[in-house]
Amino acid sequence: MNKQTPLLAVNRLSTDFIQGASRTRAVIDLSFEIQPGETLAIVGESGSGKSVTAHSILRLLPYPVAHHPSGKIFFKGKELLNINPNKLRSIRGNNISMIFQEPLTALNPLHKAGDQIGEVINLHKQLRGEALKQRIIELLDQVDIPTDKANAYPHELSGGQRQRIMIAMAIANEPDLLIADEPTTALDVTVQAQILKLLKNIQQRMGMAILLITHDLSVVKKVADRVLVMQHGKQVEQADTQTLFTQPQQDYTKSLLDAEPSGDPVHLDLNNGQKPILASKGLSVNFEVGKRWFFQKPRLFNAVKNADISILPGETLGVVGESGSGKSTLAMALLRMVDSEGDIHFLDQAINQYDQNTMRPLRKDIQVVFQDPFGSLSPRLCIADIISEGLKVHQDLSPEQREQKVIDILQEVDLDPAIRHRYPHEFSGGQRQRIAIARAVILEPKLIILDEPTSALDRSIQVQVLELLKNLQRKHQLSYIFISHDLQVVRSISHHTIVMKAGEIIESGTSEAIFNRPRQSYTKNLLAAALSSSL
Amino acid sequence: MLFNSDNFSAINQRRWLTFKSNKRGYYSTWLFLLLFVLSLFSEFIANDKPILVSYEGSYYSPTFFSYPETTFGGDFETEAEYSDPFVVDLINEKGWLLWPVVPYSYDTHIADLPSPAPSPPSRQNWLGTDDQARDVFARVIYGFRVSVLFALALTLGSSVIGVAAGAIQGYYGGTIDLLGQRFIEIWSGLPVLFLLIILSSIITPSIWWLLAIMLVFSWTQLVDVVRAEFLRGRNLEYVKAARAMGVSNSVIMFRHILPNAIVATLTYMPFILTGAITTLTSLDFLGFGLPPGSASLGELVAQGKGNLHAGWLGISAFAILSIMLTLLVFVGEAVRDALDPRLAQ
Numbered sequence: 001m002n003k004q005t006p007l008l009a010v011n012r013l014s015t016d017f018i019q020g021a022s023r024t025r026a027v028i029d030l031s032f033e034i035q036p037g038e039t040l041a042i043v044g045e046s047g048s049g050k051s052v053t054a055h056s057i058l059r060l061l062p063y064p065v066a067h068h069p070s071g072k073i074f075f076k077g078k079e080l081l082n083i084n085p086n087k088l089r090s091i092r093g094n095n096i097s098m099i100f101q102e103p104l105t106a107l108n109p110l111h112k113a114g115d116q117i118g119e120v121i122n123l124h125k126q127l128r129g130e131a132l133k134q135r136i137i138e139l140l141d142q143v144d145i146p147t148d149k150a151n152a153y154p155h156e157l158s159g160g161q162r163q164r165i166m167i168a169m170a171i172a173n174e175p176d177l178l179i180a181d182e183p184t185t186a187l188d189v190t191v192q193a194q195i196l197k198l199l200k201n202i203q204q205r206m207g208m209a210i211l212l213i214t215h216d217l218s219v220v221k222k223v224a225d226r227v228l229v230m231q232h233g234k235q236v237e238q239a240d241t242q243t244l245f246t247q248p249q250q251d252y253t254k255s256l257l258d259a260e261p262s263g264d265p266v267h268l269d270l271n272n273g274q275k276p277i278l279a280s281k282g283l284s285v286n287f288e289v290g291k292r293w294f295f296q297k298p299r300l301f302n303a304v305k306n307a308d309i310s311i312l313p314g315e316t317l318g319v320v321g322e323s324g325s326g327k328s329t330l331a332m333a334l335l336r337m338v339d340s341e342g343d344i345h346f347l348d349q350a351i352n353q354y355d356q357n358t359m360r361p362l363r364k365d366i367q368v369v370f371q372d373p374f375g376s377l378s379p380r381l382c383i384a385d386i387i388s389e390g391l392k393v394h395q396d397l398s399p400e401q402r403e404q405k406v407i408d409i410l411q412e413v414d415l416d417p418a419i420r421h422r423y424p425h426e427f428s429g430g431q432r433q434r435i436a437i438a439r440a441v442i443l444e445p446k447l448i449i450l451d452e453p454t455s456a457l458d459r460s461i462q463v464q465v466l467e468l469l470k471n472l473q474r475k476h477q478l479s480y481i482f483i484s485h486d487l488q489v490v491r492s493i494s495h496h497t498i499v500m501k502a503g504e505i506i507e508s509g510t511s512e513a514i515f516n517r518p519r520q521s522y523t524k525n526l527l528a529a530a531l532s533s534s535l
Numbered sequence: 536m537l538f539n540s541d542n543f544s545a546i547n548q549r550r551w552l553t554f555k556s557n558k559r560g561y562y563s564t565w566l567f568l569l570l571f572v573l574s575l576f577s578e579f580i581a582n583d584k585p586i587l588v589s590y591e592g593s594y595y596s597p598t599f600f601s602y603p604e605t606t607f608g609g610d611f612e613t614e615a616e617y618s619d620p621f622v623v624d625l626i627n628e629k630g631w632l633l634w635p636v637v638p639y640s641y642d643t644h645i646a647d648l649p650s651p652a653p654s655p656p657s658r659q660n661w662l663g664t665d666d667q668a669r670d671v672f673a674r675v676i677y678g679f680r681v682s683v684l685f686a687l688a689l690t691l692g693s694s695v696i697g698v699a700a701g702a703i704q705g706y707y708g709g710t711i712d713l714l715g716q717r718f719i720e721i722w723s724g725l726p727v728l729f730l731l732i733i734l735s736s737i738i739t740p741s742i743w744w745l746l747a748i749m750l751v752f753s754w755t756q757l758v759d760v761v762r763a764e765f766l767r768g769r770n771l772e773y774v775k776a777a778r779a780m781g782v783s784n785s786v787i788m789f790r791h792i793l794p795n796a797i798v799a800t801l802t803y804m805p806f807i808l809t810g811a812i813t814t815l816t817s818l819d820f821l822g823f824g825l826p827p828g829s830a831s832l833g834e835l836v837a838q839g840k841g842n843l844h845a846g847w848l849g850i851s852a853f854a855i856l857s858i859m860l861t862l863l864v865f866v867g868e869a870v871r872d873a874l875d876p877r878l879a880q
């Protein structure tokens with residue numbers, strides 16, 4: 001590779017955020033270089049400053065709240081931090097372009113996909129009429145989108161297609177550098193693999209450099225030439241991918257590499273004749289779609305079709321599938337929080353016709369933990385109030401007894417009981433998820449439904465939360481329904497796994513069988529995309 | 536429960552700082568509070584009864600109690616008329632009187648005006664008198680108090696009803712929401728001012744009647760905002776978590792969603808307050824508002840219109856209304872900015 005002039009050179013960059021009197025140091029003294037045609041991945045956990053670094057390059061931060069006390073960024077020898085705004089605009093989208101994590105919000109919902117690509121081209125190049133149309137079709141071809149989709153609005157496209165449109169916009173002016181900020185995080189694994197492959201192909205064809213921001217080491221392994229590991233705004237280690245994965249130098253890098261969910265599910269005593277704690281037969285959930293005229297039959301969308309499941313005491317049922325496959329809807333139906341057809345038996349009661357009031361006494365036995373640890377705790381209640389809310393409904397205790405229970409449960413989920421008077425916003429994602437688990441466990445339920453409980457967490461935290469869940473299961477003979485799109489996580493905790501696709505359970509069996517001897521081609525693809533280490 | 540911890544106050548502290556950094560709104564708040572507190576003590580500022588009377592060694596406070604004239608050695612069993620020089624002389628013989636700064640109340644008809652009413656501003660009547668020989672300054676400060684108290688009561692009442700209605704519509708959604716929204720659309724399409732005029736000509740409007748009638752039409756203002764917050768709130772994960780825990784609907788609404796809606800409500804309140812003041816003033820101006828004789832700014836505006844040659848009437852009314860409304864709008868802007876998370880830096 002050409003070593004004389006790096007395409008991008010970041011020299012002792014620091015970025016601070018100043019809010020009132022407080023100063024947050026997001027990036028501290030970071031230096032790196034990118035050669036033309038190279039892929040550099042910046043890896044780190046959330047809050048490590050990797051996105052801020054990427055945004056600093058194009059000065060996309062909220063100035064003057066953000067500012068750079070030191071550092072220089074050279075792009076092809078030109079300094080970017082002090083460049084005048086007009087010149088910077090001609091570089092943005094033209095020489096350096098960027099793709100973002102969330103393709104739904106990054107596209108304007110009111111404009112057609114083709115027009116949005118056209119706009120980017122128009123900004124920097126004088127193309128009109130037929131020529132412009134030709135160029136748009138060419139770009140759509142490059143990102144493998146049928147050309148008739150040029151007239152589609154963003155909501156008519158799937159997540160993967162939207163991300164392809166974003167990529168088409170980013171490469172429209174053949175940039176020298178593409179900054180990809182978590183480009184595949186919001187996508188399903190199979191789509192993720194396609195997008196990465198696409199990026200790699202385009203890179204080879206156009207010879208552009210890629211700066212990839214990600215927290216996902218498996219993505220890094222697949223596409224990056226060199227890796228920079230960040231923690232707390234500082235560089236921990238920089239090496240080429242091969243070296244980093246085989247001989248990591250720093251302890252932090254090692255811990256990141258080791259933080260893969262592994263191990264086996266909790267040992268399960270299967271004495272025959274045990275009755276399932278929860279079972280469903282022919283469970284379907286239908287949503288009405290569109291408007292209905294008088295007396296017209298409603299058009300129905302089958303979110304869940306004929307689901308048969310059963311869970312033994314102490315067992316974990318893993319539910320995997322891509323987004324939109326009906327996993328969460330199934331959980332909501334089992335909780336009786338959406339209406340459904342078919343039988344549900346919970347603790348020997350047929351609950352499928354229970355309403356809110358008849359269901360209430362059973363709620364203490366079936367609890368739920370949600371995905372987003374930031375959304376699932378009321379920001380205006382202190383931790384003690386949040387955890388003890390269910391106790392107030394289901395158990396008649398004095399305030400002292402309640403307090404004691406809260407203290408006990410916090411210790412059980414490895415949190416300091418002194419935090420019970422504080423508020424959710426003071427805690428990290430992992431701590432919040434522990435609090436959410438404490439809230440579920442304090443009622444001593446028999447079954448907990450875990451809806452993507454680890455998806456919003458960093459890998460190392462995921463491992464800890466999984467460990468905690470297993471410990472609790474061992475101790476209290478809990479049953480779990482574990483919903484996740486992350487196959488590695490599911491494998492490490494589930495005894496039994498079902499695979500869902502478009503509302504249907506397409507494969508069901510012991511985890512061992514599903515992961516080692518999948519029968520359906522869909523399951524095979526899913527496993528290949530998630531668990532293989534190459535593209 | 537909501538504000539019991541110093542940890543939670545971090546966000547409120549930031550809001551308070553934002554509020555304070557808006558100098559215009561901050562000083563407007565203090566000025567308005569000062570005026571309001573002063574007006575609450577109007578009886579000690581402008582009154583035709585002395586604050587304190589000392590007579591034969593004992594003290595009397597005519598502001599709070601009514602004493603017959605015979606107490607001070609007069610002839611009548613009725614309440615002493617302190618503006619009567621005869622009574623004043625009687626008291627001064629054996630004691631003294633402490634008068635408020637302005638020796639007239641809002642309904643005192645001044646008998647010994649130097650020129651026919653309305654008389655121009657003078658040392659005795661700082662803002663002159665109106666066409667019924669009543670002191671304008673006294674009427675302005677009493678009128679200010681009535682307007683603000685009325686508006687506060689109306690705002691409070693319509694907030695309580697509006698929040699409850701919005702909460703129920705937003706939380707339950709579906710048919711309840713549909714019916715509620717259609718009802719509100721029709722209800723707020725009614726020509727309020729005309730209905731108020733018709734209603735107040737059927738019943739003699741006391742201040743409570745007026746409050747009730749205006750409440751019937753003003754509660755809809757907050758419904759949309761609160762409904763939107765609840766529609767959003769009922770799908771939040773912590774609300775789902777509470778439902779999965781078996782928490783009852785009313786507790787969920789009150790504990791989990793309402794605090795989110797409160798911010799939106801608080802943002803609107805100062806503007807509802809100014810709206811209420813304006814409505815009351817317009818009704819008074821048209822003569823359908825407070826009962827005749829009460830201290831009302833709208834009536835003063837009407838007098839200004841009726842007596843264009845007596846400029847002090849119109850100017851006083853204009854000045855006090857614009858000061859009051861401007862201050863409230865400034866306060867409202869500052870509150871809105873302080874509570875708006877997007878503007879907070």
